Amino acid sequence: MHVLSAMPAFLDPATMLQGLGPAALGVVALIVFIESGLLFPFLPGDSLLFTTGLLHQQLQLELPVLIAVVSAAAIAGDQIGYMLGRKFGRRWFKDDARVLKTAHLDKAEEFFKRRGGRAIVLARFVPIVRTFAPLSAGIARYDYKSFTLWNVTGAVIWGTSVTLLGSWLGHYEFVANNIDAIAVIMVLISVVPWGIELLKKRRKVTVGATSGHTGEE
Secondary structure (H helix, E strand, C coil), X not given: CCCCXXXXXXXXXXXXXXXXXXXXXXXXXXXXXXXXXXXXXXXCHHHHHHHHHHCCCCCCCCHHHHHHHHHHXXXXXXXXXXXXXXXXXXXXXXXXXXCCEHHHHHHHHHHHHHHCCHHHHHHCCCCCHHXXXXXXXXXXXXXXXXXXXXXXXXXXXXHHHXXXXXXXXXXXXXXXXXXXXXXXXXXXXXXXXXXXXXXXHHHHHHXXXXXXXXXXX
């Protein structure tokens, strides 16, 4: 495994997995759990899972075991997120917070309202939204049994499809020889929502400053 990426280690799946061997299973499960349930949306869930599937033979991981453990970690994380939302509501969120921004929660809640229970499944494939969707369901006091059913469905579909995609593409020489580049692309796709949010925020600040300056004149 050649690590050519200049990305921070915690964002680069190839770097994160390098030299771990079978221990990678625990690391991947922990990160999936944290991203799903402990409100850390910036962790590389999709790219890490894809890369682990791609490298599962090098890491000495059985594919069925990897899928089962990842799915279980995702289910457990979302259950925690739901419970946190049900117990604490919106009190942890602030408009100007760096991570727990009210805007992120608002988007997840709107997504949940539009799609209902299916949002739990669909959110699994949307970075940031998947972190806040179970929290939104808890805040809305969505029926727990229904939430659990959708949660299990989404986690299994996500854990299986992304892992198998990585494993399948790993059979192609081009993919196997460009793991770092592909991992970087996956991470960049995952952080696009953050970039869009940052640009919107800067635009609002710029417009506000311009309006204030015009008013003074």
